[in-house]
Amino acid sequence: MEMQAFWEALQFVVTGNDEVWAIAWLTIQVSGIATLISVAIGLPFGIWLALTDFPGKKLIYSFINYGMGFPPVVAGLMISLLLWRYGPLGNLSLMYTPTAMILAQTMIAMPIIIGFSFTAIMSVNPLLRYQFLSLGAKKWQADWLLIKEARLGLLAAVIAGFGRVSAEVGASMMVGGNIKGQTRVLTTATVMEVGKGNYEMALAISAVLLMIAYSVVLLLTYLQHERKREIR
Numbered sequence: 001m002e003m004q005a006f007w008e009a010l011q012f013v014v015t016g017n018d019e020v021w022a023i024a025w026l027t028i029q030v031s032g033i034a035t036l037i038s039v040a041i042g043l044p045f046g047i048w049l050a051l052t053d054f055p056g057k058k059l060i061y062s063f064i065n066y067g068m069g070f071p072p073v074v075a076g077l078m079i080s081l082l083l084w085r086y087g088p089l090g091n092l093s094l095m096y097t098p099t100a101m102i103l104a105q106t107m108i109a110m111p112i113i114i115g116f117s118f119t120a121i122m123s124v125n126p127l128l129r130y131q132f133l134s135l136g137a138k139k140w141q142a143d144w145l146l147i148k149e150a151r152l153g154l155l156a157a158v159i160a161g162f163g164r165v166s167a168e169v170g171a172s173m174m175v176g177g178n179i180k181g182q183t184r185v186l187t188t189a190t191v192m193e194v195g196k197g198n199y200e201m202a203l204a205i206s207a208v209l210l211m212i213a214y215s216v217v218l219l220l221t222y223l224q225h226e227r228k229r230e231i232r
Contacts, residue, residue: 020189024208027166027185030098034105035162042110042161043154046117051143061118067111072104076171079104083175096177101185104171109161116160120153121146159220166213186212 049061081087083095083103094100124146132142147154169187176183178192186209193202 020205020208022181023184023186023189023205024212026098026183027187027209028212030101030172030185031105031162031166034102034109034165035158037102037106038109038113038161038165039158042113043117043157046114046157047121047147047154049114050118050121051146064111064115064118068115070108070111071170072108072168073170073174075107076104076174079107079171079175095175096179096183098176098183100175101172101183104175105165105168108168108171109165112164113157113161116157117154120150120157123153124149155220155223159217162216162220163213166209166216 046064049057049064079100080095082089083092083100084090085095094103128149129142129146132145133139137145167187169191172178172183172185173188173191176185176188178184178188184192186205190202190205190209193199193205
């Protein structure tokens, strides 16, 4: 029975289905925008945190580490409380919309990208920065050269962030509601189809999700190796 469901799913993916591809496109939009926002905020903050010394730095980083393992359903609950009708942002009517899902996924991805960025910068030999300064580079130039040295690790931060949000279910279900044609993404659709006993459909949707995730990771990995060749 499992093999039959697998072959039916494979045929389903090959022949295509308008509804599944629409869900896939929404998944790419939601997870892609959430990743871009997380990168735009998380990368600079992680780099700044690594390059700056100040009291309380270790405390802030401990919260970042804690956020990297933050349960997605709790993130979804927090966003729900903000966007619910009587919440602080309830008048914006964002609950059960793709925007709410983007906010929830951004909240999930942000600590991961900050943490990986921080680690990438800290993994570079600290003496390298002083060497740049001793050679006459200004502080911002030394920092920029240090960032370039850590760019492979920074790309890994982007990969990790996208991987986390593209596989997320709980928060998306909580703030999006899995509404057909509006907020249904590949992960929530898979859970729904399994609940209905439509395993061939669930396998097909999962296959599409895996193809999308692998395509993005493949592109980022290619860029990562291109940067590695430049270093050599």
